[in-house]
Amino acid sequence: MQGLNLAQPGLKYDPQWFRKAVFYEVLVRAFADSKGSGAGDFTGLIGKLDYLQWLGVDCLWLPPFYASPLRDGGYDIADYKAVLPEFGTLPEFTELVSQAHARGIRIITDFVMNHTSDQHPWFQASRAEPDGPYGDFYVWSDTDERYPDARIIFVDTEVSNWTFDPVRRQFFWHRFFSHQPDLNFENPAVQEAMFDIVRFWMDLGIDGFRLDAVPYLFEEEGTNCENLPKTHEFLARLRAMVDEEYPGRILLAEANQPPAEVVDYFGSEDDPECHMCFHFPVMPRLYYALREEKAQPIVSVLADTPEIPTATQWGTFLRNHDELTLEMVTPEERAAMYGWYAPDPRMRANVGIRRRLAPLLDNSRPEIELIHALVLSLPGSPCLYYGDEIGMGDNIWLTDRDAVRTPMQWTPDRNAGFSSVDPGKLYLPVISSLVYHYNNVNVEAQMATSASLLHWVRGMLQVRSRHPVFGLGDFQVVEADNEAVLAFTRSMEADGNDPAEAVLCVNNLSSRPQAATITLPEEFAGRQLVDLFGGSGFPWVAADGRVTITLGTRDFFWFQLRGGEEPA
Numbered sequence: 001m002q003g004l005n006l007a008q009p010g011l012k013y014d015p016q017w018f019r020k021a022v023f024y025e026v027l028v029r030a031f032a033d034s035k036g037s038g039a040g041d042f043t044g045l046i047g048k049l050d051y052l053q054w055l056g057v058d059c060l061w062l063p064p065f066y067a068s069p070l071r072d073g074g075y076d077i078a079d080y081k082a083v084l085p086e087f088g089t090l091p092e093f094t095e096l097v098s099q100a101h102a103r104g105i106r107i108i109t110d111f112v113m114n115h116t117s118d119q120h121p122w123f124q125a126s127r128a129e130p131d132g133p134y135g136d137f138y139v140w141s142d143t144d145e146r147y148p149d150a151r152i153i154f155v156d157t158e159v160s161n162w163t164f165d166p167v168r169r170q171f172f173w174h175r176f177f178s179h180q181p182d183l184n185f186e187n188p189a190v191q192e193a194m195f196d197i198v199r200f201w202m203d204l205g206i207d208g209f210r211l212d213a214v215p216y217l218f219e220e221e222g223t224n225c226e227n228l229p230k231t232h233e234f235l236a237r238l239r240a241m242v243d244e245e246y247p248g249r250i251l252l253a254e255a256n257q258p259p260a261e262v263v264d265y266f267g268s269e270d271d272p273e274c275h276m277c278f279h280f281p282v283m284p285r286l287y288y289a290l291r292e293e294k295a296q297p298i299v300s301v302l303a304d305t306p307e308i309p310t311a312t313q314w315g316t317f318l319r320n321h322d323e324l325t326l327e328m329v330t331p332e333e334r335a336a337m338y339g340w341y342a343p344d345p346r347m348r349a350n351v352g353i354r355r356r357l358a359p360l361l362d363n364s365r366p367e368i369e370l371i372h373a374l375v376l377s378l379p380g381s382p383c384l385y386y387g388d389e390i391g392m393g394d395n396i397w398l399t400d401r402d403a404v405r406t407p408m409q410w411t412p413d414r415n416a417g418f419s420s421v422d423p424g425k426l427y428l429p430v431i432s433s434l435v436y437h438y439n440n441v442n443v444e445a446q447m448a449t450s451a452s453l454l455h456w457v458r459g460m461l462q463v464r465s466r467h468p469v470f471g472l473g474d475f476q477v478v479e480a481d482n483e484a485v486l487a488f489t490r491s492m493e494a495d496g497n498d499p500a501e502a503v504l505c506v507n508n509l510s511s512r513p514q515a516a517t518i519t520l521p522e523e524f525a526g527r528q529l530v531d532l533f534g535g536s537g538f539p540w541v542a543a544d545g546r547v548t549i550t551l552g553t554r555d556f557f558w559f560q561l562r563g564g565e566e567p568a
């Protein structure tokens with residue numbers, strides 16, 4: 001029973017935990033500096049676990065904290081089994097895992113399989129000794145003309161997916177930065193090395209992996225080198241090993257692909273791959289719908305989303321450590337979003353927008369609340385991004401995606417309470433812009449203000465966690481006679497300890513108050529609407545399934561549809 005994490009005091013064994021969880025992405029480097037080095041560390045994060053428990057998150061996602069030259073935020077790994085000394089030591093990492101588990105919080109970490117840093121000893125050996133044991137660990141070629149149909153992903157910096165190596169006098173393949181050579185997955189030794197790394201970290205007690213850039217593992221002439229059958233075969237083998245040796249741990253795919261392609265990363269009921277996949281296309285549509293003030297963009301992307309196998313779950317999000325990617329929208333939608341959300345070219349990066357949630361929404365509290373309400377009620381397990389719970393700002397004067405990776409703002413004191421170091425030695429400066437200055441935007445002040453965004457987000461997580469239907473329930477769009485109103489139900493039969501429940505969510509995407517008559521399916525006719533937050537009774541659904549709701553600007557309701565089998 002090595003795999004079950006049963007010994008951890010705060011965790012209950014639940015192989016389906018990820019379907020009801022709220023995730024929280026936290027950069028170790030950005031959260032809390034315990035040593036006065038200017039960068040966050042494991043011990044600093046341990047010191048903030050009580051805060052995260054209080055906030056109500058169920059699982060932390062830690063982006064790479066491994067040995068790395070940090071030329072891509074740690075996604076350029078130089079040793080998969082070592083932690084970056086500035087973050088701490090391996091025993092400090094395992095202490096973090098234990099302390100999180102003791103509070104009922106799980107931890108998944110990033111696993112960057114597609115590529116390594118060019119500083120990784122495997123690459124150094126590969127370029128120096130083509131006939132040596134690592135000679136075939138990377139994708140080498142005498143020409144830079146192979147795989148011409150593969151697009152360039154980092155269009156701001158790269159002009160080719162091939163770079164000439166003067167040592168080996170051959171080109172090497174890289175889907176991302178030219179300092180990140182792709183591993184050669186055709187080589188069984190590479191695949192075995194990946195299994196070995198998974199076992200290493202799972203043996204240390206982590207609860208799963210986010211699989212970075214997973215569509216690009218294999219290459220094949222005549223294709224765009226994305227989502228290839230061999231990649232899926234490899235993932236199915238990896239999953240079989242995890243199920244066998246580490247049941248209860250999860251694999252979460254980062255595949256920035258259209259819904260029809262991304263569902264393949266779940267595999268099938270008989271041949272599963274990942275437990276979860278991020279749903280990239282839905283995220284930009286939430287922002288798009290807010291500006292267009294229409295429900296349709298959200299309705300249509302969900303209509304295009306195929307069913308997923310039982311016991312799997314989407315991962316949803318509003319922001320993360322990367323740019324807000326616009327790869328999954330049409331050119332017309334992209335142009336509109338750049339106009340709405342990135343009027344200054346400095347706000348753009350690659351195919352996306354390098355801004356945080358609050359500045360994107362011009363710090364509009366009703367919009368920030370509505371977009372949270374959407375991501376917390378639509379299908380999927382939501383993943384929050386550190387600092388967004390207090391409405392942190394960004395710094396578009398920093399390079400690349402560092403704009404959204406600045407230190408967490410804890411207090412109005414020196415370095416926002418993040419570090420005691422000389423401010424000039426911080427890994428990145430704290431936000432000190434007019435609206436988002438850490439003097440005003442910080443955890444301490446928001447904890448002391450009952451109406452703060454922080455308390456509001458916490459309240460939302462509490463309500464969500466009391467209603468497993470948000471994680472487990474079916475999703476059905478409900479007809480509304482107002483194009484600005486998005487109405488849908490989440491409903492489920494009793495499931496283990498979770499009772500049957502039905503919830504109606506109604507969202508006003510307009511910047512003006514709206515009324516809408518909603519027509520619910522027959523099964524909900526005659527039910528009473530009860531507000532999930534305050535318990536107030538609202539109108540009953542008429543015998544023909546209709547009910548009329550009025551909503552304020554950017555307002556939303558979560559109603560229990562009471563009167564069926566579910567408890568009062």
Ligand SMILES: OC[C@H]1O[C@H](O[C@H]2O[C@H](CO)[C@@H](O)[C@H](O)[C@H]2O)[C@H](O)[C@@H](O)[C@@H]1O
Pocket residue numbers: 072073075076112153176212213214254256321322323325327350
């Ligand atoms: O390791 C390279 C990158 O891998 C992830 O990239 C993803 O983010 C890109 C945008 O920054 C996106 O366009 C691409 O489709 C993704 O695979 C990781 O999240 C990045 O931080 C990292 O640079």
Ligand SMILES: [Ca+2]
Pocket residue numbers: 114175182183216217218219
């Ligand atoms: Ca590859």
